[in-house]
Amino acid sequence: MGNKHSGKINIPRYHVGRIFLFPVLLYFLLVFPVLGFMLLKSFPELKEKSGFNVTFKNDSTENLKAFSEVGFHNDNIAKGPEESDYLMNFLNDTAYVLSDTLLNSIQDTQNDSIDSVIQTVETTQKKGTSTTFSSTITALFRFVLIFSTIAGMVVNYPFKRYFKRKRLRKSISPKLYRYCRKLLLYTPLINSGIVLLAFTIVHSIMIYYLLTDSSFGDETGKRLFTSYLFISLVASFLSVLLIYFWQKHRVHIRYIEHIYTRDELRQRIFGVNQGKIRNRLYIASAMTTLLPLTIVLLYLILSLTPIKNMGDLSPDEIKIVLGRLTDILGPEADLSDIIKSEGISGLYYISALDNALMFGGIFSGVLVSFIYILFFVNWSTAGIVSPVNELVNSMKSTGEGRLDNFTIVRTNDEIGIMSEGYNLMTSRLREYIFKISQMNEAYSRFVPNQFLEFLGKENFVDIQLGDQVQKEMSVLFSDIRGFTELSEEMSPKENFDFINHYLGYMEPVIRENNGFIDKFIGDSIMALFSVKVDDAINAAIQMRETLMKFNLDRMDQGKPAIESGIGIHTGNLMLGVVGGEGRMDGTVISDAVNLASRLEGLTKIYHTSIIISEDALIKLEKPEKFNFRFLDIARVKGKKEAVYVFEVLDGEPEGVKKLKIETKALFGKGIDLYKNKKFNEALAVFSEVVKINPLDSAATFYVNRCKRNLKKGIPDDWSGIEIFDVK
Numbered sequence: 001m002g003n004k005h006s007g008k009i010n011i012p013r014y015h016v017g018r019i020f021l022f023p024v025l026l027y028f029l030l031v032f033p034v035l036g037f038m039l040l041k042s043f044p045e046l047k048e049k050s051g052f053n054v055t056f057k058n059d060s061t062e063n064l065k066a067f068s069e070v071g072f073h074n075d076n077i078a079k080g081p082e083e084s085d086y087l088m089n090f091l092n093d094t095a096y097v098l099s100d101t102l103l104n105s106i107q108d109t110q111n112d113s114i115d116s117v118i119q120t121v122e123t124t125q126k127k128g129t130s131t132t133f134s135s136t137i138t139a140l141f142r143f144v145l146i147f148s149t150i151a152g153m154v155v156n157y158p159f160k161r162y163f164k165r166k167r168l169r170k171s172i173s174p175k176l177y178r179y180c181r182k183l184l185l186y187t188p189l190i191n192s193g194i195v196l197l198a199f200t201i202v203h204s205i206m207i208y209y210l211l212t213d214s215s216f217g218d219e220t221g222k223r224l225f226t227s228y229l230f231i232s233l234v235a236s237f238l239s240v241l242l243i244y245f246w247q248k249h250r251v252h253i254r255y256i257e258h259i260y261t262r263d264e265l266r267q268r269i270f271g272v273n274q275g276k277i278r279n280r281l282y283i284a285s286a287m288t289t290l291l292p293l294t295i296v297l298l299y300l301i302l303s304l305t306p307i308k309n310m311g312d313l314s315p316d317e318i319k320i321v322l323g324r325l326t327d328i329l330g331p332e333a334d335l336s337d338i339i340k341s342e343g344i345s346g347l348y349y350i351s352a353l354d355n356a357l358m359f360g361g362i363f364s365g366v367l368v369s370f371i372y373i374l375f376f377v378n379w380s381t382a383g384i385v386s387p388v389n390e391l392v393n394s395m396k397s398t399g400e401g402r403l404d405n406f407t408i409v410r411t412n413d414e415i416g417i418m419s420e421g422y423n424l425m426t427s428r429l430r431e432y433i434f435k436i437s438q439m440n441e442a443y444s445r446f447v448p449n450q451f452l453e454f455l456g457k458e459n460f461v462d463i464q465l466g467d468q469v470q471k472e473m474s475v476l477f478s479d480i481r482g483f484t485e486l487s488e489e490m491s492p493k494e495n496f497d498f499i500n501h502y503l504g505y506m507e508p509v510i511r512e513n514n515g516f517i518d519k520f521i522g523d524s525i526m527a528l529f530s531v532k533v534d535d536a537i538n539a540a541i542q543m544r545e546t547l548m549k550f551n552l553d554r555m556d557q558g559k560p561a562i563e564s565g566i567g568i569h570t571g572n573l574m575l576g577v578v579g580g581e582g583r584m585d586g587t588v589i590s591d592a593v594n595l596a597s598r599l600e601g602l603t604k605i606y607h608t609s610i611i612i613s614e615d616a617l618i619k620l621e622k623p624e625k626f627n628f629r630f631l632d633i634a635r636v637k638g639k640k641e642a643v644y645v646f647e648v649l650d651g652e653p654e655g656v657k658k659l660k661i662e663t664k665a666l667f668g669k670g671i672d673l674y675k676n677k678k679f680n681e682a683l684a685v686f687s688e689v690v691k692i693n694p695l696d697s698a699a700t701f702y703v704n705r706c707k708r709n710l711k712k713g714i715p716d717d718w719s720g721i722e723i724f725d726v727k
Contacts, residue, residue: 591639635722
């Protein structure tokens with residue numbers, strides 16, 4: 001149902017009345033001043049072709065009767081000073097309408113001893129010209145004002161209702177939405193077409209009058225009516241254009257985004273014919289430049305009087321017409337011949353009254369032109385600037401990384417094509433970046449993003465061979481015990497499925513504890529923790545808990561449980577890129593990595609779950625959170641120095657963990673006795689621990705070691721450090 005908007009302020013009002021009434025009023029403002037100017041200018045000519053008779057009688061009753069029977073006749077022309085009242089001849093229709101009112105008024109004045117009133121008024125004239133004008137004006141009001149306004153309201157009411165309900169955030173029926181969606185783009189043609197139809201009807205009537213000679217009393221009236229028709233045609237054309245461009249402006253700039261969908265507005269919806277900004281500017285220039293020039297030229301033409309139509313002129317009148325040229329043209333005796341010559345008689349003369357009327361008409365025309373200029377400049381500016389501003393803002397948003405935006409294609413010209421191209425570019429760019437993001441996400445599964453951060457790189461393309469950084473980190477090694485024997489019982493596919501199943505449990509645990517997996521080595525996991533050692537130990541504990549869930553899943557499938565060991569060491573290491581130009585890999589190179597791997601190997605010897613180094617223990621932020629016990633002093637393969645190793649008890653099942661915590665002091669006592677070569681006493685202590693907790697594999701390991709030392713003896717230089725030559 002179109003775009004959704006969050007507030008009322010974004011939903012415009014749909015205006016109907018002003019779009020119809022204002023251009024029609026502008027039509028009358030254009031036509032009637034010119035028509036009045038023409039009537040005043042032609043008034044003397046009309047007077048010469050009309051006449052009236054006035055006879056005074058003493059009887060008031062006869063006077064009133066004569067007035068009520070007033071009429072105009074061309075063959076009865078009264079001469080004398082009464083010609084100053086001739087205007088009544090031109091307003092004969094009004095005299096007929098007001099005759100009864102005037103009769104009553106005159107009767108009321110009889111008691112005031114009026115000695116003389118008009119006794120008989122006889123006028124004769126055909127009523128055709130005045131009746132034609134009045135009929136035409138009546139048709140204008142009926143068809144243009146009433147018909148077009150009502151028809152426009154009927155056609156546009158659904159749009160007004162749609163925008164009102166949308167502004168009030170009320171539901172819109174599918175029928176109303178389909179109507180508005182189907183006709184919105186055609187409303188400029190529909191609204192201007194309604195008014196054009198009304199004007200066409202009126203002008204058809206006017207043309208019919210012109211083709212019918214009986215409609216006019218004389219040629220002067222017909223000529224006036226022809227000029228009126230021409231002026232009306234021009235004014236109606238301008239009014240229809242004003243309605244069309246006004247409605248088109250509002251549809252393109254204000255309305256379309258509230259009816260059409262986002263996907264539809266990404267491209268042109270105005271048809272296949274491409275417009276041009278140049279044509280739009282031509283139209284705006286014509287409406288704002290040629291219009292005032294046309295109106296001014298029209299008033300100039302109407303204000304001219306041909307010298308040859310002025311009749312015989314006296315010498316003084318000739319001097320007024322020709323001005324100071326009389327001093328050059330010759331003596332006064334020759335002026336009459338000169339004025340009648342073909343060159344002079346073809347010129348025009350502007351009287352003082354014509355001057356005043358001309359300037360008044362020009363002012364009226366300039367005023368109307370100014371209104372047109374305001375409208376068309378605003379429309380032309382908004383039609384170009386608004387889409388361009390929207391396009392610029394969309395580009396800024398795209399530059400800021402917001403790729404889900406688009407610009408509305410509001411025009412069918414070059415700006416519309418540019419907006420459409422931008423939307424297409426944005427769409428493809430979004431798809432491309434989405435694919436790149438997917439690729440980066442896929443790459444990050446092979447090379448963790450944390451690896452990039454440590455190297456100070458923003459993306460993978462910045463990585464170069466030899467990039468490296470030194471950093472203190474905790475290294476965690478995890479390995480499945482007995483995986484070689486386990487894998488022998490599975491096919492290659494089952495091996496892959498098993499490994500992926502197992503790693504699918506373990507990888508999220510490491511990630512949730514601020515670590516990342518550097519690499520998978522078969523069934524082994526090498527993870528790095530850069531924030532704190534506590535994260536590594538927490539991850540190890542949770543991995544042990546997760547392993548229990550994994551084993552439950554395997555037992556549900558009828559498969560045996562598995563065990564794992566975890567070794568953790570903290571130290572400086574080098575992260576970098578190794579390889580060649582054709583194949584590179586990110587890796588970690590350090591003695592700390594090797595030691596962590598060896599500690600994981602010790603879990604197989606001591607049969608423990610988690611072993612950490614002394615360096616990892618002393619760098620814990622909150623050691624009190626963990627339960628651990630000293631396990632041994634060992635020198636692993638590849639290390640010259642011995643390492644104090646500790647067992648983390650929190651990774652054990654709850655029952656085993658509880659008993660190990662209870663026997664922690666006893667176990668420590670046994671270690672002291674053992675390191676002091678008191679193997680018999682140590683054997684008794686470890687045996688006591690095993691008696692309390694038969695599942696304490698480390699205590700069992702020391703029981704066997706004490707027995708071995710008692711049986712085979714120890715070297716003379718034995719210092720209590722266990723040496724392991726295997727991984």
